[in-house]
Amino acid sequence: MNTEKKLISLINSARVLTSTLDLDKVLHQLIKEVLNVIEGSNASVLFLYDQKLDKLYPKAAVGFDMKYLKDILLDPGEGMSGKTFLSGKGKIFLSRDDTTQGMKDIRPETRELYGKSLGDFQYPASSLCVPLITKDDCIGVLTVDIFDKNIEFDEQDLRLLETFAVQATIAIENAMLFSRNERTKKVHEELSKVSLTQGGLIEMTKALAELIDCKVAVYNEFYDVLESSSEAAGKAAEETVLQFGDLIDDAINQDTVTHKSIEFAKNTKDVYFFPIKTGQYTIGLLAIFLKENVDLDPLDRFAIEQASVIFALEMNRRERTNFHDLTYSGYVLDQLLHHQHNELSLQQLSKLNLFEDQKHHYITAQIEIKDTLLSLKQISEKKHQLLRLIYRELSNSHFKALVLDKNMEIVFMFVVPSHLAEEGIYEQIRKLFKAVQRRANRSINLSILIGIGRIVHTLDEVKLSYRDAKKCVDYLQTTQIEETVLSYQQLGIQRLFLKTEVDELKDFVADTLGEIFSYDEKHETELLPTLKVYLECNQNMVQSAKKLYVHTNTIKYRLRTIKQILDLDSLDGRKAFDLQLGLYIYEYLKVQ
Numbered sequence: 001m002n003t004e005k006k007l008i009s010l011i012n013s014a015r016v017l018t019s020t021l022d023l024d025k026v027l028h029q030l031i032k033e034v035l036n037v038i039e040g041s042n043a044s045v046l047f048l049y050d051q052k053l054d055k056l057y058p059k060a061a062v063g064f065d066m067k068y069l070k071d072i073l074l075d076p077g078e079g080m081s082g083k084t085f086l087s088g089k090g091k092i093f094l095s096r097d098d099t100t101q102g103m104k105d106i107r108p109e110t111r112e113l114y115g116k117s118l119g120d121f122q123y124p125a126s127s128l129c130v131p132l133i134t135k136d137d138c139i140g141v142l143t144v145d146i147f148d149k150n151i152e153f154d155e156q157d158l159r160l161l162e163t164f165a166v167q168a169t170i171a172i173e174n175a176m177l178f179s180r181n182e183r184t185k186k187v188h189e190e191l192s193k194v195s196l197t198q199g200g201l202i203e204m205t206k207a208l209a210e211l212i213d214c215k216v217a218v219y220n221e222f223y224d225v226l227e228s229s230s231e232a233a234g235k236a237a238e239e240t241v242l243q244f245g246d247l248i249d250d251a252i253n254q255d256t257v258t259h260k261s262i263e264f265a266k267n268t269k270d271v272y273f274f275p276i277k278t279g280q281y282t283i284g285l286l287a288i289f290l291k292e293n294v295d296l297d298p299l300d301r302f303a304i305e306q307a308s309v310i311f312a313l314e315m316n317r318r319e320r321t322n323f324h325d326l327t328y329s330g331y332v333l334d335q336l337l338h339h340q341h342n343e344l345s346l347q348q349l350s351k352l353n354l355f356e357d358q359k360h361h362y363i364t365a366q367i368e369i370k371d372t373l374l375s376l377k378q379i380s381e382k383k384h385q386l387l388r389l390i391y392r393e394l395s396n397s398h399f400k401a402l403v404l405d406k407n408m409e410i411v412f413m414f415v416v417p418s419h420l421a422e423e424g425i426y427e428q429i430r431k432l433f434k435a436v437q438r439r440a441n442r443s444i445n446l447s448i449l450i451g452i453g454r455i456v457h458t459l460d461e462v463k464l465s466y467r468d469a470k471k472c473v474d475y476l477q478t479t480q481i482e483e484t485v486l487s488y489q490q491l492g493i494q495r496l497f498l499k500t501e502v503d504e505l506k507d508f509v510a511d512t513l514g515e516i517f518s519y520d521e522k523h524e525t526e527l528l529p530t531l532k533v534y535l536e537c538n539q540n541m542v543q544s545a546k547k548l549y550v551h552t553n554t555i556k557y558r559l560r561t562i563k564q565i566l567d568l569d570s571l572d573g574r575k576a577f578d579l580q581l582g583l584y585i586y587e588y589l590k591v592q
Helices: 003-017 023-037 079-087 096-102 108-118 155-196 200-212 231-243 245-252 298-338 343-351 376-395 422-444 459-478 488-497 502-523 527-536 541-548 552-566 573-590
Strands: 043-050 055-062 091-093 126-133 138-146 215-220 225-228 258-264 267-278 281-289 360-369 400-406 409-417 448-456 485-487
Touching (some): 023 043, 023 138, 023 155, 043 079, 055 079, 055 138, 079 096, 079 138, 138 155, 155 298, 200 215, 200 225, 215 231, 215 298, 231 245, 231 267, 231 281, 245 258, 245 267, 245 281, 267 298, 281 298, 281 376, 298 343, 298 376, 298 459, 360 376, 360 422, 360 459, 376 409, 376 422, 409 459, 422 448, 422 485, 448 459, 448 488, 459 485, 485 488, 502 527, 502 573, 527 541, 527 552, 527 573, 541 552
Parallel strands (some): 448 485
Antiparallel strands (some): 043 138, 126 138, 215 225, 215 281, 258 267, 360 409, 400 409
16 A cells, blocks of 8 residues: 555545544444554554553454454553553564464463454464553554454554554544543432432442443441342352452552452352541442452443442442431430439420330440540540441340440440340340440551440339449559440449549558568468468368369468467457458559
8 A cells, every 4th residue: 555545545534533423423433444544454452551450452343253252351561562651662573473473472361352353363474562551651552453464564564553652642632532521421410309209329320230231249347238229249248258358358448449359159249349538537338249250341430439429428428327317316315414304304205206114224334535645536436436437236135225426435224124134135235335335446546445334124213324434444544454444343342442532442452462472572471362362162171172283281271370460369250241352452553
């Protein structure tokens, strides 16, 4: 083809490429026109770059069967097209030796698909590869092949293809921008329509699944599956949590879309996780489960990224309803804790479907936030997340609860069936708060202390249970023990010491046990441990000897020495009580 004909062909191609903004049509016309521009060529493939995957994927081709070619994913630097992409410069592969060398590093699966797309594997006799360069980056590679061994490309063909690629890149960019806007607009319109008609997350999820022809599920940040587009999608979402919880954990902590390949029943499938964000933190994930051997179209991916805000708005709407309920219950609980229980509070309780009767008992708990060095803004954000976590756990609880949010503390009142055993009630509430605590530490990075009060029988007594819960928190705050969830039941006699001056407690220990301490230190004896075990065993020397792994005579000798030191005739009655109290206070002071 002479120079004039080549230029005319190039001009005609440019006119064809700019005749439409439909991306599929642009790519189809591009791949056909390139064969008209480059004389002798009989095959061509256009690779586009997926930045999220960091892969080149075939988008259009002539001379290849796209049924097989579409499943090829090239790494930058892999094969002739990958090398061209990485260098950002056009390349000419003059002979079959050159093309063989250029493709020797392709992976076995790529080689197999490439051969199937041709019908019979063979290397091109000559190839041209040019990058599609925008002002910012390389968006893909255009490759033209000759399989006739009697024809080879030359430098003039390469320059002509590079000129054609400039026009093609402009056409692709314009069409991609238009198609992206159109696709995003369509997805937005459909999801907004569902949202405005109060269809909720379930209908939005189904609508998105229909638009992109994929299974869709919505997680909250606690890995709960809120909704799914179908039973199969729900099953896939649940299995992902059970088998690949770490992947969801990673996705929650990412600010961008993540793509993972996971294996279900020996079948590998791809899933995309789109973060659903509100403000600065992620409140959930939109999971797209792909069909086998199908990738998510970049246009769909971009549209879903933009549409995730609609899912965030819907989740926030759900949340506002929940928090409204919590706010009202908090107002009622505040009345019970700090005001006289009266007819007004009874009316408020009835709105919450709560009535005082013999079938129910009540128990309070308090959460105290430990991270006092956080800024007010940080505390506010973390506490909002904590309240969402609390609502999540309460929704799974068997007990109805009222929740009062007060600065650095959150107060709860649980309504429990009166026929349940107390230990069972304490166990369930401890389990609930342990779950809250684990999540708060891991997901929110927030340290909390939890106190649980006694079980009371009337609403008038709720404030007593609250006082107990506060004592447990006070104890946790003033001691060095590792325990961070404590019930009034567990606190025992140590609750008597919480409001007493430490120096006064130390004086009592010195008065009752000081001489025994001194004797043990001077003579390297074990009188104090012996006294402790002896009193705990109800002054039974045989049991004490077994616990201490010594002979009974040893216990007799030590007790006789203790009585001599303390100038006592016996270790019983009031003196035994004082000694045991001193031991309790001593144990309490040790963890201060």
